Amino acid sequence: MDKETKEKILEISASTIDRLLSKEKAKMRLKGRARTKPGTLLKHQIPIRTFADWDEGRPGFVEIDLVSHDGGNARGDYAQTLDVTDVYTGWTETEAVKNKAQIWTFKALKGIRKRLPFKLLGIDSDNGSEFINAHLLRFCKQEKITFTRTRPYRKNDNCFVEQKNYSVVRKAVGYYRYETKKELEILNELYKVLRLYTNFFQPVMKLVKKTRVGSKVIKRYDEAKLTKLKNRLMMEASAKHLGIEFK
Numbered sequence: 001m002d003k004e005t006k007e008k009i010l011e012i013s014a015s016t017i018d019r020l021l022s023k024e025k026a027k028m029r030l031k032g033r034a035r036t037k038p039g040t041l042l043k044h045q046i047p048i049r050t051f052a053d054w055d056e057g058r059p060g061f062v063e064i065d066l067v068s069h070d071g072g073n074a075r076g077d078y079a080q081t082l083d084v085t086d087v088y089t090g091w092t093e094t095e096a097v098k099n100k101a102q103i104w105t106f107k108a109l110k111g112i113r114k115r116l117p118f119k120l121l122g123i124d125s126d127n128g129s130e131f132i133n134a135h136l137l138r139f140c141k142q143e144k145i146t147f148t149r150t151r152p153y154r155k156n157d158n159c160f161v162e163q164k165n166y167s168v169v170r171k172a173v174g175y176y177r178y179e180t181k182k183e184l185e186i187l188n189e190l191y192k193v194l195r196l197y198t199n200f201f202q203p204v205m206k207l208v209k210k211t212r213v214g215s216k217v218i219k220r221y222d223e224a225k226l227t228k229l230k231n232r233l234m235m236e237a238s239a240k241h242l243g244i245e246f247k
Contacts, residue, residue, distance in 0.1 A: 059088050060121030061146070063161035064109065066100055066130060067169045069187075071177025079178040079187060081169050082108045084116075085161040090204040091117070092164045093195055096178075096187035105130045106139070115195075122146035126158060168198055 001009075018025075067081040068074075077099045084093045093112040097104035113120050123140060125131035127149055140147035150157035172194055178187060205224040210217060239245065 057088065058121075059086055059091070059118040061088065061124070062086050062120065062122065063124045063158045064131065065126060065158060065161045065165060066105065066128065067165050068100075069096075069173070069176065069178040071175065073177060077179060079184050080105075081173075081187070081191075082112065083161050083165055083169055084109070084112050085164045086116075086118070087160050089118075090160070090164075090206075091199050092168050094169060094191045096184050096191065098181075098184055100128070100130045102130055102133045102135055106133075106135050109136070110139075120145055122148070124148045124150065124158065126150050127152050168194065 062084050064082065064084050067083055069079040069081065071078070079096050079098060080100045082095050082097060082105060085091070093115055095108040095112055097108050109123075120143075123136075123145055125147075132149065137147060139145075156162075172190060173187065178184065203224040206222045207219055208222045209220040211220075212218075
């Protein structure tokens with residue numbers, strides 16, 4: 001680089017450089033795309049979720065979603081992460097599966113159900129065929145679990161789990177492609193530790209009020225805190241580790 005060019009570059013502000021290089025950076029950015037394929041066969045049997053269906057004032061009503069690990073290339077099989085988030089407490093469980101076939105998704109969901117510290121009362125999913133199927137519908141009817149679905153193409157209907165898709169899954173494993181058996185095992189080893197860190201040591205901050213002023217939306221949040229359920233679970237785990245009876 002000659003002296004004159006160097007002097008000109010040093011005069012440019014960081015924000016101007018970012019603006020000029022934005023298109024080039026966009027080409028190299030790894031970003032996931034929606035891979036949901038609609039399951040239309042049983043839609044008429046699974047109601048769209050309304051606020052009357054759920055009692056969100058207690059734990060047990062969860063939103064579920066799959067996070068794709070295709071690295072920007074949707075060819076072939078690649079890992080998926082099943083994300084299950086409780087609406088009331090924010091409790092989040094994740095498990096990686098080899099692909100989005102119904103058999104693996106259903107198996108992972110049953111495994112996560114056993115790990116939940118509360119009874120599973122309701123499931124809300126998107127309209128993907130991995131969830132809208134006879135196996136899950138039959139299971140929910142047998143176990144008396146409320147099963148609802150979101151409106152098509154309305155991601156905000158599942159806003160609680162969508163938020164955790166990024167803050168828990170993407171922040172931990174990124175947007176790369178994971179497809180081998182070894183990579184699947186590593187993901188699940190990570191999730192075993194991540195669930196403890198997320199659920200026992202990360203506070204929950206909930207939206208209390210949302211006000212629109214002209215074109216702006218002002219949001220007010222509750223003070224960040226651990227829920228009473230999380231506090232109790234932490235104390236129980238500590239007491240068990242120390243060999244003390246917890247009451």
